[in-house]
Amino acid sequence: MNAGPAPGAGAEPLLSVRDLHVSYPVRGFRRPPAQVIKGVSLDVARGETVGLVGESGSGKTTLGRAVLGLAPVSAGQVLFEGRDIGRLSRAQRRSMARDVQVVFQDPYSSLNPAMTIEDVLSEPLLANGVRTGRETVRELLDAVHLPADAGSRLAREFSGGQRQRIAIARALALSPKLIICDEPTSALDLSTQARILDLLLEIQQRTEVSYLFITHDLAVVRAVSHRIAVLWHGELVEVGTAAQVSDAPHHPYTQRLQMAAPVADPVRQAARRDERRRLLQQDDWPALDQAAP
Numbered sequence: 001m002n003a004g005p006a007p008g009a010g011a012e013p014l015l016s017v018r019d020l021h022v023s024y025p026v027r028g029f030r031r032p033p034a035q036v037i038k039g040v041s042l043d044v045a046r047g048e049t050v051g052l053v054g055e056s057g058s059g060k061t062t063l064g065r066a067v068l069g070l071a072p073v074s075a076g077q078v079l080f081e082g083r084d085i086g087r088l089s090r091a092q093r094r095s096m097a098r099d100v101q102v103v104f105q106d107p108y109s110s111l112n113p114a115m116t117i118e119d120v121l122s123e124p125l126l127a128n129g130v131r132t133g134r135e136t137v138r139e140l141l142d143a144v145h146l147p148a149d150a151g152s153r154l155a156r157e158f159s160g161g162q163r164q165r166i167a168i169a170r171a172l173a174l175s176p177k178l179i180i181c182d183e184p185t186s187a188l189d190l191s192t193q194a195r196i197l198d199l200l201l202e203i204q205q206r207t208e209v210s211y212l213f214i215t216h217d218l219a220v221v222r223a224v225s226h227r228i229a230v231l232w233h234g235e236l237v238e239v240g241t242a243a244q245v246s247d248a249p250h251h252p253y254t255q256r257l258q259m260a261a262p263v264a265d266p267v268r269q270a271a272r273r274d275e276r277r278r279l280l281q282q283d284d285w286p287a288l289d290q291a292a293p
């Protein structure tokens, strides 16, 4: 499984994050705001998957929310198709809300368990004034390899993997240009995870949708991304092709992420444990950790 050839370079990126800063206010008298994203610049081309990887709290979800216009941006810009999303007219904002969709981690809380799948899939269409019917629902179910009769059943009747397929179908309903996938496979077992990643790749080949794929798991982003960006304490410390970042990372933090990723082969796992020990004994580790705010 891999993301296939990288989309052509040179064209205007679909998404361009430029020197972005996001700060959250902190409770307490005269306490300075917490800077969560610090000067991040990142492009996503049409048809490209950029994996955004980092440990819990590194700011991945906040960056995804900033792309949706939902985070308190203190400086910098998010450009979608060349337009600054902070300066969109109401009509442009509505159009962007159709073009950028999200698939969340937890397929149990992201779908209303008491709604029929037909209603789940029709909801975004109706909210955007798009006519819908049984045929549209059937096509969406088909796109995620669920049977047509799933439409009349309730969301609670489906397994985690099936619910994530439904969530993907819902994201596809408005034919988006970009899907932000926020840990979409983290709640699933390994074989279901692989099938969902395959499905996302297949959809991309068919529709040329772009993905910003957020995860803490380097092996998962390696499988689906053209490029990987590594976020550490709100800063991008490494951006490169999926193969370069996951197989030959430059930054010590990425090396640490790579060493933490489990591998199936016990011999490789033991070699990795030794390498991790060696890295942890290096002098620059304390410096790296102290550099964090």
Ligand SMILES: Nc1ncnc2c1ncn2[C@@H]1O[C@H](COP(=O)(O)OP(=O)(O)OP(=O)(O)O)[C@@H](O)[C@H]1O
Pocket: 024, 025, 034, 036, 054, 055, 056, 057, 058, 059, 060, 061, 062, 063, 216
């Ligand atoms: N609404 C908020 N108000 C204040 N602080 C926030 C808010 N949302 C996130 N943060 C803080 O911003 C930092 C980054 O959080 P974020 O959820 O973006 O990280 P993450 O890398 O996605 O983590 P995880 O993988 O655990 O979801 C954390 O320290 C978090 O506490």
